[in-house]
Amino acid sequence: MAIIIDQDTRVVVQGMTGNQGSFHTGQMVKYGTNVVAGTSPNKYGQDHDGIPVFASVREAVLERGANASIVFVPAAFAKDAAFEAIDAGCKVVVMIPEHIPVQDSILIVEYARFRGAKVVGPNTYGVISPGKAKMGIMPNHIYAPGPVGLVARSGTLSYEIAAALTQAGLGQSTAIGMGGDPVVGQVFNDILHQFEKDTETKACVLVGEIGGSAEEEAAEFIKTMTKPVVAYLAGRAAPPGKRMGHAGAIIERGRGTLESKRKALEAAGVTVVEMPWEVAPAVKKLLG
Amino acid sequence: MKLYEYLAKGRLKAQGIPVPPGVLCRTPDEVAQALDEICPAAVKAQVLVGGRGKAGGIKFATNPEEGRKVASEILGMNLKGYTVEQVYVEGKIDVEREFYVSVTVDRNARKPLIMASSHGGVEIEDVEDKYIVRRHVDEAFGMQGYLARDIAAEMGLEGDIAKQVAVILQKLYEVFRAEDAELVEINPLVVSGGKVIAADARLNIDDAALFRHKDLPTVAEGTELELKVKEIGLAFVQLDGDIAVMANGAGMAMATLDALQHFGGKPANFLDAGGGASVEPTAQAMGVLVSMKPKAIFVNIFGGITRCDDVANAIVQAKQTQGIPVPLVVRLVGTNEQQGVEILRREGIEAFREMSEAAAKAVELAGEVR
Known part of the structure; x- marks a missing residue:
């Protein structure tokens, strides 16, 4: 088991023939992901590295049985692409692009709720179930199959922690990027619900950031979880009101501070560590 | 991206929200000329920093000569690191009551959030929670009339004032959608001579959506x-x-x-x-x-x-x-x-x-x- 994607996921890549789409399709296939189709507004009707390219997701679903989409189209067209994938019946849509207008993201998330689809991101590095499949832009070699469910807002920071876990002999059931934007589909809460039910996952790692209150909301659910959770929160040195790259990472009006997150998580029984390199040892200790 | 006050008010006005009469000016002469039409008036520095009034960036004038004098004081001054290049000459209004209304993105609910209070004119953070009305909108379906009426009633407003505020709330939501706003805020929304008017406004546009708003002058912020x-x-x-x-x-x-x-x-x-x-x-x-x-x-x-x-x-x-x-x-x-x-x-x-x-x-x- 794993969450969100596994070896049975049949992936369509929206925007497969572009620079990013093409490179990462290659990486996903190399990892063993079942990429069954791609779409392109201009290059449909041909094969791209042996994968058929269609004009629409609907065709990819009808002809190749695609059930999950990863989106590489430019931000201005991302809303349309997400709606297309959800409407065609994809139950998982991974949104890689950054700089998608926030009101577009709100509509994407509302439509996904309405149609019962899971949207990962936008502005995410994607999702990987090590040894089974990956839909994303993460490096292939830093993950290993195992018992840790990893969820982070941020890409590179998540790689840092995944690599440390792997090095410590702690593989991952699934690693997922929530996305750095203010409005994203799957939030900590949704993901932890799935890890709690997943039989392969024995412990969870949450990598949070200042801004918003997704961590505080997750804390409410963690109180009811049976599996242990370790958290690292980035941004203690960030001054209030400054935007730290991620549109999400901004402290405003006294909300979303590191302290409020830490308090909420600790009250829920989470082991909150101070520095990223303390995550793997903390998980090791909890798993015994 | 934050918009200058005059631009924000222009967007509100275009959507049908009443604002005081105003003119953008670049020289003391232009200000004096504006005061022939709009008098008495506030002469307001157009900079993107808070607390303009306290820093000397807002002054009042009751005739063209006074307008010229205060304009020459404000234009060119350094306001918290920004040089004032433009002033907005705006008709002074008599304030009877002050409200607060805004539409913003609630990132946790992942929906637009309307906040309103009959305790306006101050920082909304300083208003007690029980005096703030908070309601979400399903963006896909838009803001319905009942919601605007509900909010006005919950603010404790009655009669014609409640009706005017409800209409403004719906139009404010339209501004939020049409302009790809992260935040659109009227504070204070004032009652003056029985009319409800947006006395001050903030409009922040989502940077990621600027490609849809090429008509906006870009304002560079930062060191x-x-x-x-x-x-x-x-x-x-x-x-x-x-x-x-x-x-x-x-x-x-x-x-x-x-x-x-x-x-x-x-x-x-x-x-x-x-x-x-x-x-x-x-x-x-x-x-x-x-x-x-x-x-x-x-x-x-x-x-x-x-x-x-x-x-x-x-x-x-x-x-x-x-x-x-x-x-x-x-x-x-x-x-x-x-x-x-x-x-x-x-x-x-x-x-x-x-x-x-x-x-x-x-x-x-x-x-x-x-």
Whole structure:
């Protein structure tokens, strides 16, 4: 088991023939992901590295049985692409692009709720179930199959922690990027619900950031979880009101501070560590 | 992106929300001329900083000559680091009551949020929770009339005033949607002679949506250095410490600042070199770090999409072209790590593998050991 994607996921890549789409399709296939189709507004009707390219997701679903989409189209067209994938019946849509207008993201998330689809991101590095499949832009070699469910807002920071876990002999059931934007589909809460039910996952790692209150909301659910959770929160040195790259990472009006997150998580029984390199040892200790 | 007050009010007016009469002026003569039509008037500095009034950026005039005098005081003045180039001459209104209304994005509910209060004119954070009405809108379906009426009633308003406020709330939501706003706020929304008018307004546009609003004049915000790095295409925030920092990825960059602070150091900046930056922008970013004259530079890279050899080459390029005259600590792991480490070694730079050791070393070299 794993969450969100596994070896049975049949992936369509929206925007497969572009620079990013093409490179990462290659990486996903190399990892063993079942990429069954791609779409392109201009290059449909041909094969791209042996994968058929269609004009629409609907065709990819009808002809190749695609059930999950990863989106590489430019931000201005991302809303349309997400709606297309959800409407065609994809139950998982991974949104890689950054700089998608926030009101577009709100509509994407509302439509996904309405149609019962899971949207990962936008502005995410994607999702990987090590040894089974990956839909994303993460490096292939830093993950290993195992018992840790990893969820982070941020890409590179998540790689840092995944690599440390792997090095410590702690593989991952699934690693997922929530996305750095203010409005994203799957939030900590949704993901932890799935890890709690997943039989392969024995412990969870949450990598949070200042801004918003997704961590505080997750804390409410963690109180009811049976599996242990370790958290690292980035941004203690960030001054209030400054935007730290991620549109999400901004402290405003006294909300979303590191302290409020830490308090909420600790009250829920989470082991909150101070520095990223303390995550793997903390998980090791909890798993015994 | 924040809009100037006059632009924000223009957008409100275009949607049918009553605003006081006003004219944008660039010279004292223009202000005097405006006062022939609009009198008495407030002469307001058009800058994107709060607390303009207290800082002397808003003055009143009751005749054209007075208008000319206060305009010459305000135009050209330095207001919290910004030079005032334009003033907005706006009809003074008699205020009977003040309300607060806004539409913003609630990132947790992932819906637009309307906030309203009959206690306006102050910072909304200072208003007690029980006096703030909060209601979400399903963006796909839009704002319905009942919701606007409900909110006005919950604000404790009655009769014609409640009706006017309800109409304004619906129009405000239209502004929020049409302008791709992150925030549109009227504070205060005032009652003057039985009419409800937007006395002051803020409109912040989502930067990611600016491609849909090409008619808007772009207003550059930030320090000179911040704007320079923005041009390279990287995310940069100036801080007040003395260890210059470069990392790849926003979360990683934040964690890097945390690590320096953990060992007693003070970061001079936040710089996200991106998840996949090539040699040229990375070298330029190094140049910016050097120009800040820090006590040390700390480069922290976990190469996923970013290639370690690219980063190493960028560092070498910066070193050879402009020199790096301060202690440099590089932590380099991930994709093409071995090549990167070799490239640096040839230049006499020994890269670290562990983030903790590297951060501690950077703090030590900056002379800030806790």
